Amino acid sequence: MADQQVDARGLNCPMPIVRTAQAVKALASGQTVEVLATDPGSVKDFAAWSKTTGNEMIEQTSDGGVFRFVLKKK
């Protein structure tokens, strides 16, 4: 179970990333956030965000148009 959840389903770019960045700010190092998104751009966006910010992507799945990401704060 992740430490924080972000339900970004139905939100357009860049809101899934913005909401996630807000949530991660409130976490301690090593804590995790689970994100649900439907924006098709989010797969590449979350990969780029993880790479640039150093917050590690530890899980990535998709199910029926819903993308799920679990990220660990640097």
Place this chain on the structure above:
Amino acid sequence: MDEPINFVAFSGTDDKLQALAVMTAGAAALEKRVNIFLQYWALDAFAKARIDLDHGLAPEAGPEGRARVDAITRAGQASWADTLRMAKELGGVDIQACSLSMDVLGLEESDLDPLVDGVEGVTAFYLSAGEGRIVFI
């Protein structure tokens, strides 16, 4: 990563301001510093009395573009002003009004929405921009 990204916002239609807000929020989420310099019609759209009004779309939108933008707004897309507020909460975003444009438009600092951090001239903007990229919208 150390140099900021810098936007000169000139156009005051909602579509161009939305593009500015999206670019800014994305950069802020990537922990980049962002400087925004508001000129002319973009600055006018940040006046307290007008920020929540309909600022129209660029001419190339046409009626079909208008209908598409209206549809995504009804679907709950955040306004450009709200998107910029979220970007500022993430931190590292500074919004300055161009002092010349303030004079042209007859605006005082107290006429501007709190999203605007201050008024400066172009020299101060270049100093903040440093060696970072400058994008004109």
